[in-house]
Amino acid sequence: MKRAAATKMPPGNQDAEAANGPAAGAQGGAAVAPHRTEPPHGSALPDAVRRCRWIALDLNATGFAVFMAGPSPDRPFLTPCFDHAYPGVSPQTRALTGDDRNGFVEHARQSTMPLRWSDVREPAPGFAALDWCQDIQPPLPGTCGIAVPVHGASHRVGLVVFFGPSIELTRDMFLDIHVRCFATFDLLVKARPEAGRKLAAISKRELECLRLTANGYTSAEIARMLNLSVHTTNQYLASATLKLDAVNRSHAVAKALRLELID
Amino acid sequence: MRSRADLSAFLMQLAADIGAQSYLLFAVLHERERHTGQIISSNWIYDAIELCGLDFITRLAGLATDIGQAPRSIRPDEAPELPGIIDGETARILCVLGHNELYVLKLAVGRRRYFLVLSCGEPASIRAEQLGRAQLNCCYVLSTMHAMLAAATVRDPLSDRERECLSWVSEGKTTEEVALILGVSANTINAYVASAMQKLSASNRPMAIATAIRSGII
Numbered sequence: 001m002k003r004a005a006a007t008k009m010p011p012g013n014q015d016a017e018a019a020n021g022p023a024a025g026a027q028g029g030a031a032v033a034p035h036r037t038e039p040p041h042g043s044a045l046p047d048a049v050r051r052c053r054w055i056a057l058d059l060n061a062t063g064f065a066v067f068m069a070g071p072s073p074d075r076p077f078l079t080p081c082f083d084h085a086y087p088g089v090s091p092q093t094r095a096l097t098g099d100d101r102n103g104f105v106e107h108a109r110q111s112t113m114p115l116r117w118s119d120v121r122e123p124a125p126g127f128a129a130l131d132w133c134q135d136i137q138p139p140l141p142g143t144c145g146i147a148v149p150v151h152g153a154s155h156r157v158g159l160v161v162f163f164g165p166s167i168e169l170t171r172d173m174f175l176d177i178h179v180r181c182f183a184t185f186d187l188l189v190k191a192r193p194e195a196g197r198k199l200a201a202i203s204k205r206e207l208e209c210l211r212l213t214a215n216g217y218t219s220a221e222i223a224r225m226l227n228l229s230v231h232t233t234n235q236y237l238a239s240a241t242l243k244l245d246a247v248n249r250s251h252a253v254a255k256a257l258r259l260e261l262i263d
Numbered sequence: 264m265r266s267r268a269d270l271s272a273f274l275m276q277l278a279a280d281i282g283a284q285s286y287l288l289f290a291v292l293h294e295r296e297r298h299t300g301q302i303i304s305s306n307w308i309y310d311a312i313e314l315c316g317l318d319f320i321t322r323l324a325g326l327a328t329d330i331g332q333a334p335r336s337i338r339p340d341e342a343p344e345l346p347g348i349i350d351g352e353t354a355r356i357l358c359v360l361g362h363n364e365l366y367v368l369k370l371a372v373g374r375r376r377y378f379l380v381l382s383c384g385e386p387a388s389i390r391a392e393q394l395g396r397a398q399l400n401c402c403y404v405l406s407t408m409h410a411m412l413a414a415a416t417v418r419d420p421l422s423d424r425e426r427e428c429l430s431w432v433s434e435g436k437t438t439e440e441v442a443l444i445l446g447v448s449a450n451t452i453n454a455y456v457a458s459a460m461q462k463l464s465a466s467n468r469p470m471a472i473a474t475a476i477r478s479g480i481i
Contacts, residue, residue: 110373111406112399132403151330151371175396182371182399183331216470251435253469257476 044191049086051184055162055177056084060124061145062164065093066188069105069157076105078159081188092140092163102139108149108157114178118144124168132171148178152189155260160185202261206240209233211262214253265408270304273404274379278306281397282388283381284361287312290377290412291324292478300324303377303415311360315353322348324378327369330402334394337365338386357382364389368398372405372412419480425459428452430481433472 048066056064063084070077078100083093096102107115116130119138127144136147145163152158160181169177205226212222223233237249244259246252256262270288278286287305291298300321302312312320325348328334337345339354340363349357357365361384370377379401383389405412421429431441438456442449456468465471475481 108373110409112371112373112402113406114403149373151374153329155374157374172396175399178399179331179395181331182329186329186331213469214473216466216473218467247435248437250432250468250472254433254435254472254476257473263477 044187045082046086048184048188049082051180051187052082052160053084055180055184056164058169058173058177059146059162060164060166060168061162063090063092063143064160064162065090065096066185067096067104067159067161068188069100069108069159076100076103078105081158096139096161102136104139104147104159105157107134108151108159112149112151114149114174115147116145117147120144120165124166126168126170127166130169130171130174146174148181150181150185152185156185156189158185158188202240202243203236206236206243207256207261209236210240210253210256213237213249214257214262265411267304267411270404270408270411271306274304274401275306277397277401278381281381281390281393283366283383285380285382287320287380287382288377289320289324289380290375290415291321298324301415303412308360311356314356314360319349319353320380323365323367323380324369327367327378328394328398329369330371330395330398334366334368334391334398336391337367339363339365340386366391366394368394368401370398370402370405372402372409375412377405377412419478420462421459421475421480425455425462426475426481428455429459429472429475432456432468433476433481 065083066081067078116133117138143163241252339357362382
């Protein structure tokens with residue numbers, strides 16, 4: 001494999017990489033690290049970056065970026081999590097951030113199939129031979145690359161992009177890499193205490209009332225079930241409605257469900 | 264991949280490739296408070312699901328391994344009881360039917376989730392280290408049959424007009440506002456919403472909306 005590519009890593013990161021040992025990158029490599037336990041939440045981001053660096057090495061990719069898809073069904077939107085320039089932001093990431101003009105979000109919501117593009121004269125034979133990817137117009141000129149949909153807890157949708165002038169991979173290797181992307185995305189999603197500021201503001205009690213409303217219970221019934229007064233129940237529902245920026249209960253229930261605050 | 268026959272053939276091959284004898288692909292439908300398993304494809308013997316109960320199948324979803332996690336082996340023959348999921352009786356039935364070891368894999372196909380149960384009679388004959396790849400491969404294949412799967416797992420009893428009304432109501436519009444938008448009278452809107460509620464067996468509007476969103480109708 002492309003072990004020699006290790007020299008491509010940004011200086012200063014090599015020691016950390018070797019010390020922590022990647023999940024799958026170490027086999028056949030120089031560093032055989034001891035088994036690592038799950039990192040504390042604070043280190044989730046650097047850890048995810050590290051995992052992606054190793055994947056990029058295995059693919060011979062020069063760049064990568066991880067995005068989260070915005071929740072709005074009407075407006076496909078990509079929010080960057082990090083990329084190969086971490087803690088900076090690369091120009092490629094900037095080009096893909098924001099309103100999704102490439103249909104990535106639409107695709108990721110429907111499918112788990114990887115996307116592939118090629119805008120180089122001679123793509124590596126392994127890359128050109130991949131048969132189950134969906135081909136798309138190159139979103140980044142002068143590169144070839146892949147974009148894999150990833151899905152995390154509570155229906156979070158993301159996209160991991162790898163690109164470079166000469167990406168090399170085989171089918172089996174790709175399945176492993178996609179699995180690693182899923183694991184990395186999972187790490188990111190779990191490390192985020194909440195998907196947005198609004199969600200954190202809604203209390204457990206409010207959500208409970210909202211959940212029961214969605215299940216068809218009236219305020220009086222909810223009050224009885226939760227040992228509250230009807231007045232308090234209504235108050236909880238009113239404040240949840242307000243926090244969700246909804247105009248009435250039905251709207252609040254719909255929003256909570258679509259944001260996956262309740263299921 | 265177009266038909267159910269293709270899907271069965273693919274799953275049969277996938278199971279054989281990793282050393283499993285049976286497969287069971289299901290989705291979980293959320294309807295009101297109940298979560299109901301909906302079997303999409305399976306080669307379990309005909310009576311097996313009846314004997315174990317569909318509720319049991321639904322509960323299996325709780326044991327599912329996410330993509331990227333180490334798969335978890337479930338052994339009804341060794342550790343018969345898993346509180347809240349498998350009771351002693353079900354474990355006995357599973358063993359009699361030749362499911363001595365099971366793996367439950369969660370499949371992500373876009374935003375939809377499916378569950379694949381692979382099992383074998385002879386413990387340890389499933390090659391656990393290959394399950395991760397098989398799991399993802401299965402996601403790819405299911406991604407190509409989106410329309411068929413949606414048809415198999417979404418129950419949409421509503422008429423176009425009812426669905427339209429309900430989706431406006433879910434956006435927070437009042438009856439009068441929807442009437443204005445659709446250019447009909449408020450009474451008509453109420454009638455549409457009432458009939459949608461009845462079809463979804465919902466007792467009020469928030470519940471009708473919740474049911475419709477959960478089952479992917481709106």
